[in-house]
Amino acid sequence: MTARGAIVLLLFGLGVGIIGNLFKIQHWPNAGPILIAASSMQAIAVFILILKVSRYPGSKEFLDR
Template sequence: MKNQFKIPLVLFLIGMIISVVGALFKLMHWPGANIILIMGMLIEAGAILSLIITIVKKK
């Protein structure tokens, strides 16, 4: 794997972990679930956007 794809991949994995934790909070009806889910989704969206930018710059 190239070095340039590591950062978006790590960001995406962190976003997925945060989203899963947010889903757990939502299932358990604990407070703060919506905020955690939104943060996880935003991090995933940022990772995908950075991956697209990296691919476009490479070509």
């Protein structure tokens, strides 16, 4: 997955999280699974982005500044 795909997944997870929070506030059913799915998407996207940044050739010089 590219970094762009990870960012899209992160943004999609944020959108689903907002919808899940709306479900939770309104006491509608299935809010829990929606929030779990959103959190999972966000965690996977952040993990992929961390891998991409750590494997980028110029990351060591940038982080050593």
